[in-house]
Amino acid sequence: MNGISRRSLGRLTAVAGGAALLSACATTTPARTDASPPGSPRHALGPIKQIKAGLLDVGYTEAGPADGRPVILLHGWPYDIHSYADVSAILADQGFRVIVPYLRGFGSTRFLSADAFRNGQQAALGADVIALMDALHIDRAILGGYDWGGRTANVVASLWPQRVAGLVAVSGYIVVDLAANREPLPPEAAHGWWYQYYFATPRGELGYRRNTKAFNRLIWSSASPLWHFDDAAYDLSAAAFDNPDHADIVIHNYRWRLSLAQGESRYDADEQRLAGKPRITAPTITIASDFDGAAKDGTAYRAIYTGPYQHRVLNRIGHNVPQEAPEQFAAAVVDVDGMITH
Template sequence: MSHDAILFSTTPTLTIAYEQHGPSDGAAVILLHGFPYSPRAYDEVAPALAAEGCRVIVPYLRGYGPTRFNRADTLRSGQQAALAQDLLDLMDALGIAQATLCGYDWGGRAACIVAALFPERVHGLVTGDGYNLQNIPASVRPLDPATEHLYWYQYYFHTPRGVEGLTQNRRALCELLWRLWSPTWTGNAERYPLTAPAFDNPDFVEVVIHSYRHRFMYAAGDPALEWMEKALEQQPTIGVPTVSLCGADDGVGPAPEEDEDADRFTGPYERRVLAGVGHNIPEEAPQETLRALRELLRA
């Protein structure tokens, strides 16, 4: 699927690269990728929404693709509040008062935070794997061993060896994560090469390492974002209309039989577990992603 030319928007912290599809006066939809992915995850979603009259924005997150920090001395933070602030800043820069948001993994975290703390900015939310706000104070508590072993890459990134491993082997390491996290998907070999160049960003390693250290309290966050992190410690509920899409075959966060996040959503909410789908939800299940977005746009 072809995609539109890359545009750039300057925010207080970043010059954000993004792709725009559809008319500039259409209902705004922002599609957010995760780690280690890129806007290519939405190649079958964005054009379809644009053809229906939506203004579709697909940004490269901080540390990915052509997105760049404006200043050399800015902390290359990957913390959850930074991702949310980037989304708010992009909406402000593009004059988007309210949007329908869709995200998974890191992008899902940004979308969920904005929906929780700034509900007036969100018409509807499609979230990959439910409630994505990190409970950082609780991160000191170990999980059961079977779950802990799925997070091996996070613990690897806590070490100098992991930093060097990601630096030297970023494409091979991220390709391994693709295979492990989407074990039943047949599109890995074809689709991964389209996303891998996004990891050549000069800030990719630093942002990724900070993300996985901050969430376990092994790295300090950006002081300017401490207010948001404090708000997130309260694990605020999400009241905007929401559809949660969960991959039944997700290799890093398998969908539990019982919806453990239901009480975190206080507005219209539905959880859908997608058979045969792994972690890369919009790329593996574009039609289910489109269905959810269309339902929210019509609401």
Template sequence: MKQIQAGVLNVAYRDLGPADGPAVVLLHGFPYDIRAYDAVAERITAAGCRCIVPYLRGYGGTHFIDANTPRSGEQAALGSDLLALLDALKISQAVLAGYDWGGRAACVVSALWPERVVGMVSCEPGYNIQDIAHATRPAAPQAEQRLWYQYYLHGARGYAGLEADRDAFCKLLWQLWSPTWAFTDEVFLASAQSFHTPDFVDMVTHSYRHRFGLVDGDAQYAAIEQRLAKQPVIAVPTVILAGACDGVTPVQDEQQALRRFSGPVRRSILEGVGHNVPQEAPEAFARAVLSLSGP
């Protein structure tokens, strides 16, 4: 494990594979951590790529440099963190691959700073930039039911519940979101260690409140949020992976899934796979990355 100062964070990350290989950044989601990519990284580095696998803000060994920095989980912050990490590591271009929050960070950088991106792998919904201005529009009842945890975290009761028992809350989400994945307690607990940081609960609750317009963001990211509010298209080469058994993000209509991509894009639906695509289907995820990295 390495550490590097990048923007407002001291980032903990793994740096695997040949230093001169094509760069790939693997970005985990909520509530997961870098272990989601163990098997993916093994395959990618064997093919000659350099693999950077960071803990996102609020997770594991990544921490804020200044105690006064707002613990924001907004999308602009995640994208800014990723850009700062590329700068700190002096990586001019990379394949960005992620799901959930990590996929959102990859989408933000791909949309706003495409010159830094060789290609992107993003899991369903593929285009993962939030349309906050329209976040209060109701969805179909089945979709609303899947988002119970977000509404729960909007209030003090949800904050207290997550603080009181992070492991039970996050394990329940693993089970609901990946109903076909028979993960063991050992596998879950290996990742759950990363949720026991001073910033995790603040980060998570802020994220789910900000995306609904319930709280302000960090002022330093306001300009980025304004750009994201325009729902910019993504032009970089993209592979979208959709788990057919995803319990929180069901497979979209193809036209809807691809409508904000203007560059080369292809989409694969993975049967028997849930939300945590890299850990459930590492071979498919690695193939998608290598199809873009060209080692």
């Protein structure tokens, strides 16, 4: 997750100049003003399957017909696959093949080697998606995500455009810019990073390891202040934090973003390409919520998306968009599908 203030004040430095010139091309749909977010998922996910893919034994759920257009939905931190319980059911009913994997460090996903580096950098998570698609014999898919999952979906669409049929990205383009992250931010924006600075310290790492579930519940509440999730909803997702690699992946992810931890050399070329902010050509719908603050109009990242594009704004919705607004997230996937040249 990223702080609200960081998104609203720091996003402009993360995208190449020229976005404002193209902002008039963005289509913004009416804001959400209807029902309150559901307190708990209305649908249950299917049984967890396991498949060896790249460096991982990936846990995932699957719904819908085997011959439907593949949709891969990627969760964020500190959440899990249950963010998509309702979205998955909606899309499966409409004929999509929906796959929802646990990211590395969550749920039943495990490293195949005990010696593998517990790496949380963005290129590694992107490579995980490609390995999963290869293992499942999926050539192209619609990708959807928020938080870590949204970043990962953008990474895949940037580096492997031939594998991405369409994209639904909450908060738009949030690919990490390491150079920009080394620059100081205004005090209000820096305040929004509090947990990242906490993770940068030995005390913070120990605190997260000892208090993972209480810590993550605080993040849920602060990132979605109008979402009155119930204990059952939180407990469903909190079980995913029991993964033995969870804390290692989380701590490395945030330290790597601040250049306080090294990534792996195998991803250097990918990170260099991402630093150049390659344009994303896949049909895309970006979604902004209250969490995005002043950046919710989407103009800061409009220039990145050069294919068919829409931007949607959801008011009174926090960070966990697919769980808080499942109908709207599913509708974006359906609409992206309609934008694809079949």
